[in-house]
Amino acid sequence: MRRKRVLERFAGGDACSPRGRAWWKRRAHGRAPLRVRPRRLGSPQWRSGDAGVARGTSGCVWRCSPIPSGAMSQDNGFKRFQGTPGYIASPALVDAVNCAIALERPLLIKGEPGTGKTVLARHVAEGLGLKMLSWHIKSTSKAAEGLYVYDTVQRLNDSRFGTGDVSDIRRYIKLGPLGQAFASPERVVLLIDEIDKADLEFPNDLLRELDEMRFTIVETGEEIVARHRPIVIITSNNEKELPDAFLRRCIFYYIEFPDPALMRRIVAVHHPHLDAKLLDQVLIKFYWLREQPELRKKPSTSELIDWIAALVRAGVSIEKVEQHIPFVGALLKKEQDVDALLRYDAAGGRFPKSWSELGPRYNQ
Known part of the structure; x- marks a missing residue:
């Protein structure tokens, strides 16, 4: 000493x-x-758009300053997502997508059901001109299935009936969505949809593969290394909490429910020729319903689109929408919610006709 x-x-x-x-x-x-x-510590390749702190793997701390305008462009080594005509994305969501692409990190998307989490991946692929692969998670899904599946049943069947060369195990290896993304000769967009439906260990079982972009097929000893790092978009409905170790490896974005102005733009994509007065009354009723505290399930954006389609096809007049809420089953999906609204209507309950009746939050 x-x-x-x-x-x-x-x-x-x-x-x-x-x-x-x-x-x-x-x-x-x-x-x-x-x-x-x-030793000179390098700066990160890309910095967060909001001032903050990012900790590197070496333990050094980078103080992140806001990105200058135009910093995330194709000149910085990656193709920038700018949205598509069929998907109305907020500037913050577009920035989150480009942040994930630049940092080569999975993008974890959360939000209410019907806010466009799942279809985002399809439009990112469309906007960037890439192929899309989907992995829809179920309660019984296992992480290994996303890499590959070894069809032992088919091999046993072939060995019994002599219908194939069972010595070549590779014939019975089928790559899953994540394995296909790694093996693809070109970059792809991979959607891992509703990851919170699986068990708690599912996200942790993917950590190494998402970090290193490689995995080994145990039966053959072959190692699959990603030719191009896929753009991974993961969705969650908050049914379960995700592990912190998994969250640290993701770029996170929560899709807020659209305000009336943004909702008008979304509706215009699906119903471009909708009468402006009818649209106004439809939105007033829709947001009024969402404000009712006793509702067990609030109507979502996708249900609003369906409701408008039902009104248009049935030729419902503006006056009827002002007085009632036709086709309530397109908006409300819980028996208790439907019964409560029907009782309110039957008792002569008054529905709002103007935005001012919804309160100062909705003043147009």
Whole structure:
């Protein structure tokens, strides 16, 4: 300990510093001292759009400043997503997608059902001109199934009936969606839909593969290494909490429910010729329903689109929409909610006709 303290005293710090133990040993034996150059820590390739702190794997801390305008462009080595005519994305969502592409991290999307989480992947693929692969998670899904499946049943059947060469195991290996994304000769967009439906260990079982972009087929010993890192978009409905280790590896974005202005743009994509007055009344009723505290399930954007389609095809007049809510089953999907609304209507309950009746939050 005394010798270490002496070394630290002369070295001006820890014995492992640039003038630490190795430096003094070489000097004591008459050899030229090591020429130690201070290690220069590089900046991250891309910085977050909001000022904050990011910690690198080496333990150094990067202070992230806002991205200058136009920083995330095709000149920075990746093709930028700019949205599509069929998907109205907020600027913040577009930035989150481009952040995930630039950092080569999975994009984890959360939000209410019907806010467009799943279809986002399809439009990212369309906007970037890439192929899309989908992996729809079920309660029984296992992480290994996304990599590959070894069809032992088919091999056993072939061995019994002599219908194939069972010695070649590769004939019975079928790549899953994640394995196909790795093996693809071109970059793809991979959707992992509703990851929270699986068991709690499912996300953790994918950590190594998503980090290293490789996996091994145990039966053959073959290693599959991604030719191009796929753009991974993961959706969750918040049915279960995801592990922190998994969350640390993702770019996260929560899709807020659209306000009336954004909702008008979304409806215009699906119903471009809808009468403006009818649209106004439809939205007033829709947001009024969502404000009812006793509802067990609030109507979503997709249900609004279906409701409008039903009104248009049935030729329902604006006056009828002002007085009632026709085809309520297109909006409300719980028996208790439907019964409560029908009782309210039968009792002469008044439906709002203007935005001001919904309160200051909805003043147009």
